[in-house]
Amino acid sequence: MGSAMGGLRTTGDLVAWMQMSRKMKINDAKQYVAKKLGVEVIDLTDEEKMLELREELDIGTIISMSGGSKGIQAKCKIAKLLDIEINSVNLFKANIRDFI
Amino acid sequence: MHNQVMTHLGDGGRIMMTKDEIAEDIIRGTNDASDRAQIPSLTKEEREQLLDIFCEPGRIVSVSPGEEVVVTDDSCSMTYYADQENSGMGIPMSRPTAILNWERAACGDTCCMGHNDFSYKPAKAVIHYEANEYYSTSQTTTIPMFYGSQPNMGLYFRPDGPFDNPAELLPIGKIDEARQAQLDAKQQLKSDLVYIGKELNQVGCEAMNFDTSGSAGDADMAAALEAVRELKKIAPNMYMELGMASEFVLGMHGKIFFEDTRLAGLYPHQLVKVAEAAGVDIFGPTVNVNTTETTPWNLSRSVTMVKATAEVANIPIHPNVGMGVCGVPLYEVPPIGAVTRASKSLVQIGMADGL
Numbered sequence: 458m459g460s461a462m463g464g465l466r467t468t469g470d471l472v473a474w475m476q477m478s479r480k481m482k483i484n485d486a487k488q489y490v491a492k493k494l495g496v497e498v499i500d501l502t503d504e505e506k507m508l509e510l511r512e513e514l515d516i517g518t519i520i521s522m523s524g525g526s527k528g529i530q531a532k533c534k535i536a537k538l539l540d541i542e543i544n545s546v547n548l549f550k551a552n553i554r555d556f557i
Numbered sequence: 558m559h560n561q562v563m564t565h566l567g568d569g570g571r572i573m574m575t576k577d578e579i580a581e582d583i584i585r586g587t588n589d590a591s592d593r594a595q596i597p598s599l600t601k602e603e604r605e606q607l608l609d610i611f612c613e614p615g616r617i618v619s620v621s622p623g624e625e626v627v628v629t630d631d632s633c634s635m636t637y638y639a640d641q642e643n644s645g646m647g648i649p650m651s652r653p654t655a656i657l658n659w660e661r662a663a664c665g666d667t668c669c670m671g672h673n674d675f676s677y678k679p680a681k682a683v684i685h686y687e688a689n690e691y692y693s694t695s696q697t698t699t700i701p702m703f704y705g706s707q708p709n710m711g712l713y714f715r716p717d718g719p720f721d722n723p724a725e726l727l728p729i730g731k732i733d734e735a736r737q738a739q740l741d742a743k744q745q746l747k748s749d750l751v752y753i754g755k756e757l758n759q760v761g762c763e764a765m766n767f768d769t770s771g772s773a774g775d776a777d778m779a780a781a782l783e784a785v786r787e788l789k790k791i792a793p794n795m796y797m798e799l800g801m802a803s804e805f806v807l808g809m810h811g812k813i814f815f816e817d818t819r820l821a822g823l824y825p826h827q828l829v830k831v832a833e834a835a836g837v838d839i840f841g842p843t844v845n846v847n848t849t850e851t852t853p854w855n856l857s858r859s860v861t862m863v864k865a866t867a868e869v870a871n872i873p874i875h876p877n878v879g880m881g882v883c884g885v886p887l888y889e890v891p892p893i894g895a896v897t898r899a900s901k902s903l904v905q906i907g908m909a910d911g912l
Contacts (some may be wrong), residue, residue, distance in 0.1 A: 459619040460900040460912065461628040462666050467665030470700035473627045476873040476910065477701060477764055477796035480838050482874065483910040485627050499623045517699035523834060528697040535699075545695045545702075546612040548761030 465519040467507040468494070471539060474494055478541040514538065562612050565895045568690050568848040568887025579853045580604070584775075586850075586857030594824040596865035599857065603906050607860060609904050611853055617897045627911035629681050629798055629839060629875050631712075631768040632671035632705050634659035639673070644880070644889050660700050669703040669766060670694060676709035678718070681749050684756045692760035696756050702796065704757050705766030708750060710773035710779045713742035723809060737741040739776040739810045745800035748776070750784035751791075758792035765797055772802035774809025775820040778828075782815045789800075789836035799832055800841025801825060804862065814867050826865040833872055839911070842866045843877045848887050852895045856884030856902055860861075870873040873910035876903050 462469030468490055475486035484498075492499045494514075500506050511518045511521050516538065517531035526534060536543045550557075561573040574582075582821055583604050588890070599607065610618060620626075637655040650658070652670060659665045671681035673689040681688055695702050714722040720742045726735035754765060767785065769779035785797050806828060808821025815831050817871025821891045823831065823843030832840045844859035863876045863883065881887035884899035 458628065458663065458665075459897045460625060460904055461664075462625045463658065464664040464666045464700055466664045469625075469627060471662070473629070473666045473701050475840050476627055477798075478794075480872045482870075486627075486873070486910075502622060503626050506888060519664065521661075527699055529695070530895075531699045544758065544763050544792070544794045545761035547794065549696075 462502055465511075465517055466504055468501045470517075471535065472501065474535065474539055474541055474543070478539075478543075490539070497530070563609060563650055563894070565852045565886050565892050566844045566848065567852065567886055569886040569890075569892055569895075571892070572851065574853070576608065576612060576852065579851075580608050582851050582853040583607055583857040586854035587644050589854075590844075590858040590861035594826065594862055594865065596824075596826060596861065599861055599864070599906070602678050603768040603860075604857070604865075606906055607853075607857060610898050610905075613898075615895050618894075618901050620901050624904060625831040626667045626904050626909060627873075627875070629667045629703065629766070630665065630669050631800070631879070631909060632885055633665070633764060634668060634677060635673070635675070636673065641889070643673075643675070652690065653697070656694055656702070657697060661725075662696055666699060667701045667703060667764075668698055669705040671705045671766075674766070675706050675744075676712055677706045677753055678709065678712045680706055681753055688756050688760045689759060689760075691762060694845055695761060695763065701763050701796075703764040703766045705768050705798075707769040707772060708746055708767055708777055708784075710739075710742050710746050710780060711768070712779035713739065713745055718742070719744065721837075730742060735808050736812070739774070739813075742773075743776040743813075746780040747787075748784050751787050753786065754788040754795065754882045755791060758788075758795050761791075762795050764838075765795060765873065766801045767797070771798050771806050771820075774807040775813040776810050777802075778806050778816055778820050779813045782831060785832075785835045785837055796838045797877070798835045798839040798841065799835075800875075801828065801843035804844045807826055807829075824865075825862055826869055829866050829870045829872070829874065834869070838872060840866075840872055840874050841877050841907045842874055843882050846881050846883070846884065846887050851882060852886060856895075856899055859884040859899070860902050860907045862912065863903055865885070867908035867910070875911035876907065876909050877901065878912050
C-alpha cells in the first residue's frame with residue numbers, strides 16, 4: 458500500500474477504472490484521468506487538491522460528507538465523468554429508468 | 558556492523574549483509590531468471606538501482622510522488638474477519654463491513670469479495686447468496702469491486718470431486734488416464750466459471766478476478782483462459798483480471814493449447830500474450846520465492862521476470878506481491894521492509910502498472 462495511489466483519499470479508484478475498462482497502462486490511465494479532471498498527473502495523488510476536487514465533483518470522498526455521494530450514486534457520476542461503462546451503474550440505471 | 562545492511566531471507570528471517578554481498582546476490586538472482594525464462598538480465602544501471610533500494614536506510618521505502626500505482630487484491634478485506642488459514646485477524650465483522658473498511662480505512666484503490674474458501678467450486682453451490690451479497694455491497698462501495706476466487710481445479714479430483722486424481726494416476730504410470738481426468742475436470746471447471754460469471758453479471762458485477770490460475774497445472778490455466786474468452790463475449794463490461802499461481806505454467810498434462818500456444822512451461826512474459834488474446838483486462842505475473850535464498854536474490858529474480866513481462870504487455874500488469882511471491886518472503890507476517898522494497902523495485906525497475 459506504500460506505493461499505491463490511495464483509493465478515495467486521492468484518485469486511485471478513477472485510475473483503476475481506466476486500467477480495467479480500457480486496458481490502459483498506468484501512465485496512460487493517469488493522463489486520461491488527469492485530463493478529465495483538468496489537473497496535472499502529479500496532482501492525482503495530492504490529498505489536499507483531490508479532496509477538494511472530489512467534493513466539488515461529488516464523486517465520493519474519504520471523509521464522510523453528510524448528503525454527499527457515495528456508493529452507486531458516486532459511481533454513476535464517475536462513469537459519466539470518465540466516459541466508461543460500469544456494470545453496476547448500468548444495472549442501477551436500467552432499474553430506475555421509469556423514474557428518471 | 559559498519560557497512561552492514563539489514564534484509565531478510567526468503568523465509569522472512571532477518572539477516573545482515575554487506576553491500577557487496579547484496580550486489581552479488583542481485584547478479585545471481587537476475588542471471589537465474591534470465592537462464593530459466595530465457596530473457597535479458599537486468600542492466601548494470603538497473604542492478605545498481607535495486608542495490609540502492611536495498612541500502613536505503615529507512616525501514617519502509619516507497620516510490621517517488623507521481624510514480625504511485627493501482628492496487629488490486631485477492632480479497633484482502635477477508636483478512637479482517639478470517640482466521641490464520643487466510644492470514645486473518647479474526648475480528649467479528651461481516652463481509653460487507655470488511656469491504657467498506659478496506660475502502661475507507663485501508664484506502665484500497667479497488668476492493669474484492671470472495672467466497673471464504675476462495676475457490677469458485679464452493680462458490681457455485683451458494684452463488685445466489687454470493688450474488689445477492691455482491692449486489693447489496695456494490696450499492697455501497699465507490700471504488701471498483703471485484704468478485705474473486707481461485708479456479709483451483711484440484712478440488713475437482715477425488716476425494717474432493719468427481720474425477721480421477723492425476724496425482725494418484727501419474728505415479729502408477731497411467732499417463733493417458735491422468736490426462737483424460739484433467740481434460741474432464743477442465744471442462745467442468747470452465748463450465749462452472751462461466752456459470753458463476755453469468756450469475757454475477759446479472760447483478761451488475763463490475764469485475765472478476767481469476768486468482769492463482771493454473772494452480773493445478775496447464776488444464777487449470779486453460780479452463781480460466783477459455784472462461785475469460787467466453788465471459789468477455791457474454792458480459793463485455795464485466796472486467797477480468799487473471800493472476801498466475803507460479804512463475805511458469807505447470808505441465809501436469811503437457812499437451813494443452815490455448816489457440817496455437819501450448820500452455821505448459823509458459824513464463825509470465827509469454828503467458829501475458831495468451832491472456833491478452835483471451836480478453837484479460839489486467840494480468841498478474843507471479844515469480845516464485847526460494848526460502849533459503851536472500852531477498853536481494855529473490856527480488857532481483859522477480860524484477861527481471863516482471864520487467865520482461867511489462868515490456869511485451871499491451872495490457873496493465875499487476876505482479877502478485879503476497880507472501881511467497883515476487884520477492885516477498887514466504888512468511889505469514891511478511892517483514893514490512895521486504896514488502897515495501899519489493900513494491901518499489903517492481904514499479905520502478907519492473908515497470909509494473911499496479912500491484
